[in-house]
Amino acid sequence: MNLGGDRRTTYRLAMTALVVVLVAVVIAAIITGAAGMSPGQSLRALFALLRRGAGATGDFPAWAPRLLLDLRLPRIALAIVTGAALSTAGASFQGTFRNPLAEPYLLGVSAGAALGATVAIVWKPLGSLGIYTLPILAFVGAMIAAFLVYRLATFGGRTQSASLLLSGVAVGSTLTAILSFLMVTTERDLHTVVVWLMGGLTSATWTKVYITLPVVAVGFIYMMFLAKRMNLLLMGEERARELGVDSQRTRRNLMIAASLVTAAAVAFTGLIGFVGLMVPHIMRLIVGPDHRRLLPASALFGALLLLLADTVARTVLAPAEIPVGIITAAAGGPFFLYLLRRRGGA
């Protein structure tokens, strides 16, 4: 079996396929929805919008270009950015912790971000920062949670996979308890918090995309810059050091980058679980474990998967919506069990 040569070919094929399918899903997401417009009308409205702007008219309802521009397109963009963010963060956490089960959601990082976001919603501190308060607090929460989990799972310089997951669960539930306490102490903002926690792209706006995208893009570029080192870290901190990697610094920087990207995504979309677990895992089976290929492939597949899930979320019960977090969790839970069983059997 010639894995080396196969993997280069597989990678090119997979990337091409992912781009093609992503474009197809984007088009599908544009033309489906609860607005009572036919796919044909939606498409015509899209082309009119692209050529002549939001004021264009034609063989479609007059409000159609505005609807696409203000509702569907930012939602699609945010789904793509968030999906890519969660997946690449998941891949980085798995690389940093040398554990294929590591994921922002399981590691308590999402819970930290959620607590930060809840604090922002309920207490409204740092009022002068306006719309940035929530992402900043979500980021701080994610970082604190990540370092707590990491420190608690490290004994004498070694981080064991099992203790990592356990401390992730422990820190996660402690933070969730604090979060729940905050929720019962507030009546006014309870609904906002609950909707945020369920995870969804319902309230997507271009502003949110503009805030999230640069953070995710910079985080992704930085992860790619560290991809080779991440490969070496998979052999353990000490071995990576012997091969010339400044392991501790690389690991710390990767954690910061992955937490940052997670926080940026989670800040606006709430808790969307399991994307960061499933996507890198499936991609690893296809393109192999090399992060230089795994990260781009995961970004594309994560974007595709979350967009698909969100499109399903807003169409199956239309005009009602299912929070997309429910769909990813419904698919991810069984997938996680499958991984556990498979690892146990191997």
Added chain:
Amino acid sequence: MGTAGHQGPVYDVRGLTVDLGARRVLESVDLQIPAGRFLGILGPNGSGKTTLLRALAGTVKPVAGEALLFGKPTHTYRAAELARVVGVVPQQFSLEFSFTVSEMVAMGRYAHSGADHDETAVTAALADTGLGDLADRAVTQLSGGERQRALIAQTLAQETPVLLLDEPLNNLDLNHQLEVMQLLGRLHAAGRTVVVVLHDLNIAAQYCEHLVLVDRGRVAAQGTAAEMLDPKVILEVFRVRVAVHRQGARPYITPLWTKAREATPETEALNVHVMAGGGAASELLEELVLHGFTPSVGVVSVFDTDYVTAQRYELDVLSAPPFQPFPADAVAQMEDLAAHSDAVVVAPVFFSTGNIDLLRVALESARRGRTVVFVDAGSIAERDLTDGRAAELVGQALQAGAIAVPGSREAADVLRRIADDRPR
């Protein structure tokens, strides 16, 4: 590389002291490793040899002293800088992700990032470790031995002038063990400095020119392989009795498998002389050595099996030319040795006019009140080729207080009791 203009040894370790947690693992170790040396580090489990190697690799920080590599303390090197000078093969590694062997080996090129030369270095490393055919196999599908070789290949890809290996033969079959040692020999011959922690003294002595024996965090002994394979040194460091065979170009040892009690100060203080010959004493000598005695032997002819046995245990032997009566000076030395011995043991030797002096000296010792033990005295009539003269001497000795025992084991027991009962 920073190594070019350096004069003096590759490593200069001075007063190196390392703690792991609250435990002192290395205690003021001094060690110099000149360029181009092939050095083996040996020692019992937990002696600190792995920690010494890690200190050389810059992975542990000393609490006192320092390990200077080309004049600069190892723990002050930047990771990438160090990885261009020193390649480390750790005792174990884990890689649960399915990289191919060549991808894994290519990771060894990290510190040299991005030269055209990368591919040649990887190919050469794969070829050197015999992994050429497995280059595209997933690491997760390799056997233990193949993984070990992949790890060595990864380190070779670093192309460092210094190689440190921590028990690289673990998990390897005998043929792969030899292949790895031969590979290290070739790398050494090509000018690299090789430091390898081993636990097999024989393999170490076959391949390494110098050995360092580490015991309880200190350097117990260091020198050439021939010097280090000394029963006394090995007993001291490994607390194992061994026989050394020096027939070939390189010495080798065989352990003395034993259920006997360990040597005690009492047994070591008891001077025992054995009357040997014709291979009759070989079993007896082995038994006595196992019980912690270091008897002198003789007189025996240099062609005698007993002579070879005594040599193997590095005992003092009085020898004589073959096929003739013992020369007078050898007999005189034997009389002297016997006179200074606490006990004389007579093996069931065939006696002729050539070696009858053995019995005469034994009888004298018995008459002086020394302990004299005859092994299998009952068969003396069958072993007497002197028309009854030998049997008569044995009879007289027994009358003078000599002890007769049926076999070697019982002879050792008698000596053991004497040794234990002796006033200090």
